[in-house]
Amino acid sequence: MLNPHWLRSFTALVEQRSFTRAARHVGLTQAAVSQHIRYLEEQFGALLIRRVRSLELTPAGAALLDYCNEIDEADKRLRSKVSDAEADKGVVSLITPESVGLALYPLLLTLQQEHRGLIVCHRFATDSDVLDAVLRKQYELGVVSFEPDDARLASEPLADEPLELVVPAGIDVQNWSDLERLGFIDHPDGVAMAPRLLAQRFPGNPGVRTVPQRGFHSEIALVLEPVARGLGFTVLPRHARQAFARADAIRIVDCGTPVVETLRLIHRAEWPLTARASWVVSQLRKRPPFTRGSVVVGSG
Template identity: 60%
Template sequence: MLNPQWLRSFATLAEQGSFTRAAERLDLTQAAVSQHVQRLEERLGPLLIRRPRQFELTPAGRALIDYCAEVGAADQRLQQRLSEADAEQGEIGLISPGSIGLALYPQLLALQQAHPGLSIRHRFAPDREVLEAVLDNRFELGLVTLKPDDPRLSVSRFAEEPLELVAPAGEPVRDWADLERLGFIDHPDGQAMAGRLLSRRFPGAPGVRSLPCHGFTNQIGLILEPVARGLGFTVIPRYARLAFSRPEAIQVIDGAPPVVDTLWLLHRAEWPLTARAQLLLRRIRRHFSTSEGEAV
């Protein structure tokens, strides 16, 4: 069996791309990291092609990195299984899109206040990154907007979230000309979301790309700030709108037909959820089933 410290040194070296940075990250000397790599190469053959100030992994080196990832995942599964019965101690990892994340975060903080032994790790990420993080065992729970088809995942319906056309408070929005007058506040998913909603609300209109763009931000919590200041309109998911701190400065322009996305909860199917994760899910499912009824 390969020495775990040698594996940690090699994986950190591959991640950092430098013996100096790897040694700093591991709190070791460069000589120690070099020695660990040398010991591995004595067992496995050449792992690195060394060049001035850089190196390249050989095929054996890339295979060893995959092995390191498998060992890390196995270690995490062991830790989860050994501690899964304790619902009030330990870490819970949850990764989600930004809109639902804004609504989730206060609930996660409230749960941690009620159970100080818990450590809740939450990350905002797009669907692709959520899938990768759950499959790689870096997060126990994930939420996505597109239902995945992967036998390694357990997938269940979590909530529904309509897209909303949001304009400055008091601004009349009756037709396409009003949208042209206001201008569009864009965001990373803005063109796609606006295209889906506006094509239904205004059939036959030129489309969102024809509208003047009056701003862009990639921060989910800031998208509605320029709208509140009268700089334009946007299309965002409902939970992002509900989390905005100045609801009096904006308005939702109602209309039909609606565009509603389903949010899917996923976790690895091969092993049971920890008691901590089950505790978290009970709380947030209860909250979102209530808030959905209130928001519609």
């Protein structure tokens, strides 16, 4: 790597167009600046054409100036990433399950509108993929539906998200056999979510795996389409149901006391969150549905 002092002398000389002014600019003697330019020219050949009262860059000099500018821009990007001075500017990266993401992403976009220097990178993923992405430092923040037991991860409660049993409109569900006739529309977290809610509504049931599977979709926002067409039932978080446009085509089965998942915000435990991430989290906590003590969505 080139000596940064040599490069500083070179860029000062290009800007000031004078060895005397360049030396004054960098706080060195004129002889020192001349020596730095000589060291660079020994490696790259002539960098400057010296004329009376002016300097002209050679092609090698222009290439070296581009290199110096690239280093300067990289330095600025680095300082921006680690600086706490402007918490509402720069990139914040977040990976979440799709359901809570459907509630989070509009809020993140609103923050971007209010703070144009903020850049949001958000991805939907399953709980296991969220853990992996945060551990690999691909995303700074993640949201999962359980408390991780990995010492490399710090976690804190974010909100509670109720689960719902959703059937086609007009279908009356009284017994487990009604669900068996309908069949199950699965999604990536479906088999994990369903037992907790179904055990409350149908105690002693033989388990959702005994119910015929009528379909599967990896996008939770689309799972309700086959339900709306009468092809089966599903269990999913309330916000995914509320995001479905055809509300009149589905029905929520009353399962008594709500069964909720406590969503937890996670990040690497070995170092503190960046100022940007901390600021974004604080802003989200001021806005429904993530204010303290709230569930992810309302009951409507």
